[in-house]
Amino acid sequence: MVLKQLELQNFRLHKNTSLNFSDKLNLIIGGNGQGKTTILEAIYYLCTTKNLILASESDVVSLNENFFDTKGNFADLTNDESRVFYDSTKNKKSVFLNDKQITNSAEIIGKFPIVSLIQSDHAITLGAPADRRKFVDSVISQVSKTYLEILIEYNKILRQRSVILWKLKENYDKNLLDELDAWTVSLINAGTEIIKYRISFVNDFNKYLLKSYSQIVENLETPKIIYNTVSENIDSIKENFIDNINSAHNDELRRAMNLVGPHRDDFLFFINDLELKRFGSQGQHKTFQIALRFGQFYYIKDKLGKTPIFLMDDVFGELDTYRSEKISQHLNEIGQSFITMTDFSRVEELNLSKESNIIKVENGKTKIIN
Amino acid sequence: MLIAEPLQKAIDELSKLPSIGKKTAQRLAIHILKDDKESVESLINSLRDLKEKIKLCNECFNIATEDKCDVCKSNKRDRSIICVVEDPSDVISIEKTNEYNGLYHVLGGVLNPLAGVTVEKLKIKELLERVKNEEVKEIILALNPDAEGDATSLYLTKILKEAHIKVTRIARGLPIGGDLEFADSATIGRAFIGRIEL
Ligand SMILES: [Zn+2]
Numbered sequence: 001m002v003l004k005q006l007e008l009q010n011f012r013l014h015k016n017t018s019l020n021f022s023d024k025l026n027l028i029i030g031g032n033g034q035g036k037t038t039i040l041e042a043i044y045y046l047c048t049t050k051n052l053i054l055a056s057e058s059d060v061v062s063l064n065e066n067f068f069d070t071k072g073n074f075a076d077l078t079n080d081e082s083r084v085f086y087d088s089t090k091n092k093k094s095v096f097l098n099d100k101q102i103t104n105s106a107e108i109i110g111k112f113p114i115v116s117l118i119q120s121d122h123a124i125t126l127g128a129p130a131d132r133r134k135f136v137d138s139v140i141s142q143v144s145k146t147y148l149e150i151l152i153e154y155n156k157i158l159r160q161r162s163v164i165l166w167k168l169k170e171n172y173d174k175n176l177l178d179e180l181d182a183w184t185v186s187l188i189n190a191g192t193e194i195i196k197y198r199i200s201f202v203n204d205f206n207k208y209l210l211k212s213y214s215q216i217v218e219n220l221e222t223p224k225i226i227y228n229t230v231s232e233n234i235d236s237i238k239e240n241f242i243d244n245i246n247s248a249h250n251d252e253l254r255r256a257m258n259l260v261g262p263h264r265d266d267f268l269f270f271i272n273d274l275e276l277k278r279f280g281s282q283g284q285h286k287t288f289q290i291a292l293r294f295g296q297f298y299y300i301k302d303k304l305g306k307t308p309i310f311l312m313d314d315v316f317g318e319l320d321t322y323r324s325e326k327i328s329q330h331l332n333e334i335g336q337s338f339i340t341m342t343d344f345s346r347v348e349e350l351n352l353s354k355e356s357n358i359i360k361v362e363n364g365k366t367k368i369i370n
Numbered sequence: 371m372l373i374a375e376p377l378q379k380a381i382d383e384l385s386k387l388p389s390i391g392k393k394t395a396q397r398l399a400i401h402i403l404k405d406d407k408e409s410v411e412s413l414i415n416s417l418r419d420l421k422e423k424i425k426l427c428n429e430c431f432n433i434a435t436e437d438k439c440d441v442c443k444s445n446k447r448d449r450s451i452i453c454v455v456e457d458p459s460d461v462i463s464i465e466k467t468n469e470y471n472g473l474y475h476v477l478g479g480v481l482n483p484l485a486g487v488t489v490e491k492l493k494i495k496e497l498l499e500r501v502k503n504e505e506v507k508e509i510i511l512a513l514n515p516d517a518e519g520d521a522t523s524l525y526l527t528k529i530l531k532e533a534h535i536k537v538t539r540i541a542r543g544l545p546i547g548g549d550l551e552f553a554d555s556a557t558i559g560r561a562f563i564g565r566i567e568l
Contacts, residue, residue, distance in 0.1 A: 156517040163483035179481065179489055182525035186517060 001076040002336040010065040012038045013364030022357035028340045030361035036340045046072040046082040047112040049105040057086045113308035117293040129266035143303040154190040165256040194262040202227045212294035224270045310337040431476040433458045450507040480522040511539040
């Protein structure tokens with residue numbers, strides 16, 4: 001699947017921008033704050049309805065305007081137009097697929113698969129367990145709508161259950177305990193499904209990670225993800241879940257918190273059996289982050305049978321020549337990609353093929369220079 | 371802008387109705403204004419009757435015109451089965467399938483602590499009273515298969531089993547997130563046939 005054309009209106013610095021893209025590599029070059037990441041931000045909206053850098057919609061609207069509008073034409077077996085419109089006077093975002101309004105963003109997720117490698121990815125290896133769960137959940141959700149639905153349901157159960165826990169803390173009542181039991185069973189049922197999905201994802205994904213990682217580094221290093229959850233054995237998840245939640249009962253009541261379940265899981269990253277978080281160098285962290293994203297790309301491609309769009313925001317600045325070259329080899333192979341760069345002098349390292357497209361961005365104005 | 375007060379009042383009242391915006395309310399008010407006197411009288415009477423003559427069945431809490439609803443009054447229904455639903459519109463959906471011949475029990479909602487709905491806000495005590503009657507052999511739970519519907523089913527299963535009664539649940543053939551009210555009859559019908567014992 002490729003994005004053929006993009007239109008932006010009142011989208012940050014872009015008052016009115018229309019761009020045609022190459023099916024291969026699209027290089028977007030410009031200084032800081034000129035509006036190059038904004039193009040990735042718009043593409044990400046069209047594929048996911050969400051903001052790439054978790055900015056709020058009102059921040060995206062150009063100064064002194066009260067809406068933004070972005071449209072993209074995608075070509076696969078069919079042609080599809082995705083459109084995201086935001087009205088800041090009503091604080092309302094509307095999403096359209098082929099001119100038909102969509103109310104549930106799940107209808108679009110997975111239709112235009114996308115993988116993004118951005119600055120904030122450092123949180124995946126360096127940040128909190130929540131950052132790693134978010135990475136894993138987003139990858140599985142892109143290939144399984146059922147997983148996304150169970151996840152949404154699970155989060156709702158957590159909120160409902162914590163209301164009951166609060167009530168019990170305020171006023172201990174036997175009837176309320178029966179009600180808590182009902183939510184606990186719901187939590188265990190949905191949570192067990194989530195854990196099963198995650199276990200089989202990690203098993204599968206480790207192969208993709210290994211392959212991507214070995215294509216970027218010179219020396220022999222073996223990366224690995226280990227999933228830390230209520231049970232290592234897929235057959236005893238429910239049993240262990242029940243045991244753990246029973247033994248946490250008093251703590252849960254005392255703290256009025258959901259203390260057991262996949263919302264507290266972590267994913268540990270290893271290189272050659274050494275934990276990355278404790279022993280990894282800066283370079284290893286960076287390589288791991290990149291390999292996770294390339295792994296995600298091939299994983300989604302295999303599972304969905306559709307080639308995702310690849311976004312990469314200002315990553316080359318931090319890389320040495322060897323890894324830059326390795327990554328650009330990758331980029332020439334994967335399909336359609338959008339890469340931002342501040343430094344024009346490093347373009348040579350990329351070994352651009354004839355089909356690539358170079359777009360120069362200055363103060364919200366774009367120019368194709370090939 | 372000056373609008374005659376009675377007209378403005380009518381627009382305000384109409385726009386309080388679900389899915390009626392200001393514009394639609396205005397159109398409806400003007401339409402009623404232009405309509406002949408008999409039609410308007412008939413509309414007013416039908417609304418008054420709706421409020422005055424319709425009440426909740428004192429046995430199952432379905433919509434009724436007398437103390438008991440048509441289902442509870444009928445002598446053709448199987449009184450040994452009670453189907454538990456969230457609200458009266460679910461009764462209408464299930465009746466349309468012609469697959470079910472037992473009685474109903476309308477809970478008036480599902481457990482939803484975030485919205486302040488806990489056990490005592492629902493007609494659960496009344497359900498337990500009904501199952502004490504020896505005639506009742508089976509309870510079918512037909513709540514929507516979302517987080518709240520599931521938790522409510524689990525809660526009811528637990529307390530009904532303590533009362534030693536057979537509990538079944540309609541199968542999850544329904545679209546997730548789709549309300550029973552909007553599912554087509556065939557889907558609900560199939561879900562009924564495939565119900566499972568809990
Ligand atoms: Zn009745």
